[in-house]
Amino acid sequence: MQPVEDFMHEFFQAHADVERAKLAAYRSFRDRFFVDGYEPFGTYELRHSCEAERIVSVAKAGLRTVVTTSTVYWSLQLQFRYSLLARGGSWVITKVEAFCKVCNGSGRFTHDRRCTRCDGKGWEVLAAEPIGSN
C-alpha cells in the first residue's frame, strides 16, 4: 500500500505540472491580448501555490483518510482538506474542500447567523463527490 503522504506528494507534483502546462497554453492568448509582463489571471501564482502545498495532518475517518494541507496563493494562506479512499494499492481523492475564509472556519457570521458560503461547516466543498463514490 502506497503511504498516503507519498500519494499526496505525487498529487502536488502532478497538479503543479498541469498548472505549468496550462500556463504554456495560456501564454499565446496572453501575448495576443495583454501588454508584456501583465498576468491578470494569476496562473503563475496558482502554479506556485501547487508547488508550495504541504501536508498539515493525516487522519482516518471511517473508510476514508482525510489529509489537510496548507499553501499560499498570492498573499492568502489557504488550507485544503482532501478525502481519500484506498484503491488498488494506492489512493483516489473523492472530495476537496477549502477552509472557509468568509467565516474563518467558524461556520457562523455575526449575530450567530449560519455562514452561507460554507453552509455552516467551516469548510467549503470545491467539488461534490460523484454519486456512488461513498
Ligand SMILES: [Zn+2]
Ligand atoms: Zn463559512
